[in-house]
Amino acid sequence: MHKSSPPTHALSCRGLSLGYGQRLVLQDVSIGIERGTWTAVVGPNGAGKSTLLRALAGLMVPRAGVVQLDDKPLTSWAPRARGQRLAWLAQAVPASELRAYTVVALGRLAHGHWLSQETARDRAIIERVMRATGSLEWADRRLSTLSGGERQRVHLARMLAVEASVLVLDEPTTHLDPPHQEDIVRLLRSQAHGCGVTVVSAIHDLSLALAADQLIVLGASGLIGQGTVAQVLERDWLSVAFGEPVAVIEADGQYLWRPRLGEPGA
Amino acid sequence: MLAAGGSVSASQIAPIAKATTTRFGRWLLVGCGVSVILVLIGLLIGTTGIARSLTELRHPDSEALTIFWQIRLPRSLGAWCAGALLGLAGCVAQGVFRNPLAEPYLLGTASGAALGVALCLLSFDSGVFSIAWLGALGVTGAACLGAAGAIVLTLALSRGVVQTASLLLAGVVVAFLLSAITSLLLLTKPDIWLSMQSFLLGSTALIGWFAVLLLSAVLGVSLMVALALAKGLDALTLGEDTAQSLGLSLPMLRLAFLGIVAVTTATVVGQCGVIGFVGLVAPHLVRQLFELDHRRLLLGSALSGGILLQAADLLSRWLLQPSELPVGAVTACLGGSYLIVLLWRRNRDA
Numbered sequence: 281m282h283k284s285s286p287p288t289h290a291l292s293c294r295g296l297s298l299g300y301g302q303r304l305v306l307q308d309v310s311i312g313i314e315r316g317t318w319t320a321v322v323g324p325n326g327a328g329k330s331t332l333l334r335a336l337a338g339l340m341v342p343r344a345g346v347v348q349l350d351d352k353p354l355t356s357w358a359p360r361a362r363g364q365r366l367a368w369l370a371q372a373v374p375a376s377e378l379r380a381y382t383v384v385a386l387g388r389l390a391h392g393h394w395l396s397q398e399t400a401r402d403r404a405i406i407e408r409v410m411r412a413t414g415s416l417e418w419a420d421r422r423l424s425t426l427s428g429g430e431r432q433r434v435h436l437a438r439m440l441a442v443e444a445s446v447l448v449l450d451e452p453t454t455h456l457d458p459p460h461q462e463d464i465v466r467l468l469r470s471q472a473h474g475c476g477v478t479v480v481s482a483i484h485d486l487s488l489a490l491a492a493d494q495l496i497v498l499g500a501s502g503l504i505g506q507g508t509v510a511q512v513l514e515r516d517w518l519s520v521a522f523g524e525p526v527a528v529i530e531a532d533g534q535y536l537w538r539p540r541l542g543e544p545g546a
Numbered sequence: 547m548l549a550a551g552g553s554v555s556a557s558q559i560a561p562i563a564k565a566t567t568t569r570f571g572r573w574l575l576v577g578c579g580v581s582v583i584l585v586l587i588g589l590l591i592g593t594t595g596i597a598r599s600l601t602e603l604r605h606p607d608s609e610a611l612t613i614f615w616q617i618r619l620p621r622s623l624g625a626w627c628a629g630a631l632l633g634l635a636g637c638v639a640q641g642v643f644r645n646p647l648a649e650p651y652l653l654g655t656a657s658g659a660a661l662g663v664a665l666c667l668l669s670f671d672s673g674v675f676s677i678a679w680l681g682a683l684g685v686t687g688a689a690c691l692g693a694a695g696a697i698v699l700t701l702a703l704s705r706g707v708v709q710t711a712s713l714l715l716a717g718v719v720v721a722f723l724l725s726a727i728t729s730l731l732l733l734t735k736p737d738i739w740l741s742m743q744s745f746l747l748g749s750t751a752l753i754g755w756f757a758v759l760l761l762s763a764v765l766g767v768s769l770m771v772a773l774a775l776a777k778g779l780d781a782l783t784l785g786e787d788t789a790q791s792l793g794l795s796l797p798m799l800r801l802a803f804l805g806i807v808a809v810t811t812a813t814v815v816g817q818c819g820v821i822g823f824v825g826l827v828a829p830h831l832v833r834q835l836f837e838l839d840h841r842r843l844l845l846g847s848a849l850s851g852g853i854l855l856q857a858a859d860l861l862s863r864w865l866l867q868p869s870e871l872p873v874g875a876v877t878a879c880l881g882g883s884y885l886i887v888l889l890w891r892r893n894r895d896a
Contacts, residue, residue, distance in 0.1 A: 339787045363793020374644070376783035379566075382839050386781050390793030420566075422837045435784075442792075 289351065290315040290446050290478035291336055291366075296345035298331050304343070305331045309503045311496055318472040318479040319506075320489040323498030323521050329482040330371060330450050332498070336480060337368045337448040349446065363390030367444035371451045371482075373435050375424040380434045383423055384410055387441025409440040412467065414460075428455035436464065440471075447471065449481035453488060465491055486518070486537035490528065497521045509535060570842055573835065577849040581626060584856045588622030589614055591860055593868040616754070624753030625859035625873070626852040627761035628814045629824050631768070633851015635810040636825030637832075637844050638772055641779035642803040643710050650811040650825035653713075653804065654696035654720035659815040661728045662692020663745050667738045668731060689745070690816035696720055697808045707800040710786075748821035748874030750859045757817045764813045765848070768806045772844050775802055779840035821874045823881025824851050824858075830888060854880065 292312040299305050305328040313319050321329045334340045336347055338354040347354040349366060357365070367387070376383060387409075388402045398406070410416040415433040423431055432455045439447060452468070453461040465488050471477040472493070480496075483489040495512045497504040499521040505512070512518065513535070518526040527538045590599040592613065602610040635650035643652070666688035701707070703716035732739045753761075778799045781789040790796050814821070831854075832838065832846035858876040865871055 334787065337787075337791055339790055359790075359795045360793040363791065366791070368788060368791030370785055370787050373788065374783065374785050377833060377837060378780060378783055378839060379837055382780065383784065386777070386784065386792060389777060389781060438784075 288315065289313060289348070291347070291349055291448075291480065292351075293336065293342075293347045294345055296332075296335060296347065297343040298328065298335050298340065299343055300331075306498075306502055309345070311503070311506050313478060313480055314494070315478050316472055316476040317493040318468055318481070319494040319496060320492035321480065321482040321496045321498065322486065322489045322518070323504075324500060324523070327498035327500060327521070328502075329498055332496075333448050333450050333480065333482055337366060338362060339368065360390050364442070365444055366446040366448065367439045367442035369435055369439045369447070369449040369452055371454065373431065375431070377422055377424055379419070380415060380421055380423055380426065381406065381410075381419040383434055384415075384419075384437045384441050387438040390442065405443065406437075406441055409437040410434075412440065413437040414463070429457065429460060432456060433460075436467075444477070446478045447480070449479070451482050451484055453483060453485060461485065461488060486526070486528075487535070490535035490537065499523075566836065566838075570836055570838065570846070574845065574849060577846075577853060580853055581849075581856065584853065584860060585619070585622045585626070588856070588860055588863075589618050591863045591867075592618055595867070620755045620758045621750055621753050622856060622859065624758045624761055624817065625750040626856045627758060627765050628750065628753075628818050628821070629828075629855025629858075630848040630852035631761060631765050631810040631814050632821065632825040632855065633828030633847040633849070634765070634769060634772060634844060635807045635814075636827075636851070637829040637840075637847035638779070638803050639807050639825070640829055641782060641840055641843075642800060642807075643714060644782055644785075645714075646830070647826070648714075650807060650814075651721075651820070651822075652717045653700045653808060653811075654717050654724060655693040655808070655811040655815055656820045657721040657724035657728070658692040658694070658696025658699075659689040659812070659820065660692070660742070660746060661724045661731075662688035662690070662695070664728045664731050664738065664742060665692075667741060668735065685745070686816045689819070690812050692724075693812035693815050694808065696724060697804075697812070701804075707797055707804060710800070713804075744872060745819040746874075747872035748819040748877070750818050750821075750855070750862075750873045751870065753817060761813060761817060764810060768810050769844070769848060771802065772806050773841055775799065776839070776841040776844055779803070779844075819874065821855065821877055823877045823885075824855050827881040827884055828854060831884070834888070 289312040294310045296309040297304065297307045309332065321332060323329055331340070335342055338347065338349075338357070349357060349362065354362070384406050385398055385402070388398060388405065392398065392402065407416065410419060413433045413436045415430065415437050418426055418430060418434065423434060426434065432452070436452060439449070447468075449468075453464050456464060468479050468481065469491070472479045489495065490509055492509065494506065495509055496506045497512060497517040500523065504517050504521055505515070513528055518528070525540070527540050528535050529538050530536070589603065590596050592599065603614070606614065632650055636648070639648040639650055639652055640646055663685055666685050700713065700716045700720045703719060704712040707713065732742065778789070778794055781792050781794055786796060828851035829843065829847040831850045832843055836842070836846070838846065855873070855877065858880055859873050862871040862873040862876045
């Protein structure tokens with residue numbers, strides 16, 4: 281191994297097997313996620329998207345295999361150092377009684393000292409990310425009084441406030457209306473392409489997922505493959521994953537999922 | 547969508563946070579003032595009437611001085627400290643279990659302490675050699691030991707602090723188990739059952755200066771530790787996954803917080819028995835008034851817990867003068883009715 285060359289994979293796993301209790305969800309998964317790209321994880325319900333993302337974020341202990349962050353096993357990272365490098369956004373976040381501002385400020389937790397108040401720099405970062413996600417106007421509201429979509433944007437701000445180099449998101453667009461989903465995707469893409477941040481996210485909406493650089497396709501029986509959007513479409517992995525034909529069209533230089541409503545079901 | 551300008555002044559959000567801080571600070575001051583006034587009132591209320599106490603306070607003889615300084619003052623101060631400890635423990639428990647119904651005794655401390663006291667009283671009664679050393683330890687020590695034992699048992703049953711759900715369940719199991727043992731032990735001795743009753747209902751009557759010292763020392767230390775770790779409780783409100791992703795070590799954090807709950811409740815139970823509802827209600831009281839992070843919520847819970855138990859102590863002395871109500875019954879009435887109001891309001895708003 282050449283120590284001088286920078287690691288190419290920001291996040292990778294080898295031989296990963298994951299499960300809960302008796303149930304094995306994923307077996308022998310090996311993937312590598314390149315630095316500065318946006319990778320979308322797609323697949324049908326129950327394929328294990330959330331499970332894979334939780335393992336990649338170091339939130340569950342694998343049955344077998346290893347996850348590496350910056351070519352170093354995740355288990356050998358100190359919690360604080362990992363918290364600075366990798367940020368996580370859960371799919372369902374409980375309605376906290378905290379103010380939105382306080383929630384976003386928690387994103388700075390791994391950077392400051394336990395006892396220290398937030399610095400002027402922290403405050404500047406918090407305000408910047410809240411403005412970027414359009415959540416600044418609710419800064420003083422309790423999280424529990426916000427709508428699902430508003431809350432989601434506060435959590436997105438909380439995740440960006442970490443200023444991590446790897447972002448792992450589980451369905452970040454779920455509660456948002458379509459224009460705001462678009463905003464989030466644009467934000468994620470600018471994080472990856474503009475700031476060199478590595479983004480991995482599960483995205484349910486296929487048209488949005490097809491805007492990613494790379495796709496990780498999960499099917500009912502596990503990992504189908506990883507590749508660029510063009511590769512995935514060429515091999516028709518989406519149809520394999522969902523167990524029925526998935527139609528994708530290209531328009532204005534972007535891929536769109538086309539519901540096949542005019543045709544009778546197979 | 548990204549803000550074009552890189553550097554932004556924080557002026558837009560800071561003033562709002564400051565307004566809450568000022569309001570909360572004012573509330574804290576008022577709370578401290580109320581506490582002092584309650585201590586002063588506490589000097590006047592006892593078996594002798596208020597009018598006589600007032601005259602005695604102006605022209606104290608030695609007997610009156612003893613009553614004021616050795617009985618009533620430490621009792622009021624001790625009740626405040628015990629209430630503050632329960633409020634703090636309740637707030638920590640609700641935070642770490644992410645459950646608004648969590649309370650200080652959820653690790654089985656109350657039943658453990660009761661078993662300890664029952665064993666102690668039995669050994670006084672029967673003079674059995676094997677447990678005679680318990681008698682020497684005293685009721686206070688036995689209660690404290692019993693509470694600590696129950697916590698150890700709960701932690702062992704749930705195999706450490708990895709899963710909060712199994713911890714809660716283990717706490718319930720231990721509480722039932724130990725209560726059953728206590729009941730069995732007391733079946734044969736109805737007279738001990740009577741003296742147990744005052745312990746189970748809680749009593750602030752026996753608090754002396756030593757107890758005040760102990761309670762305030764434990765309060766000081768546990769409050770400091772809890773405040774230092776308060777951001778961990780904030781992070782936990784976002785769920786355990788998110789808290790962990792923020793760079794927290796959840797097992798360490800849980801261990802520290804459960805340590806606080808264990809030490810505070812064991813101390814209180816040892817000094818004044820099982821006083822219910824203070825730990826459950828105090829944090830809700832503060833949450834109703836402010837939207838707060840845990841650092842201030844912990845402070846507020848301790849203060850309102852102190853005021854609550856101190857007021858309950860005064861009522862228990864005053865309502866049936868010259869005899870006394872058990873303070874635990876008073877807190878149950880006060881706390882219970884407050885929770886009913888809270889529930890009613892929530893149903894109305896929903």
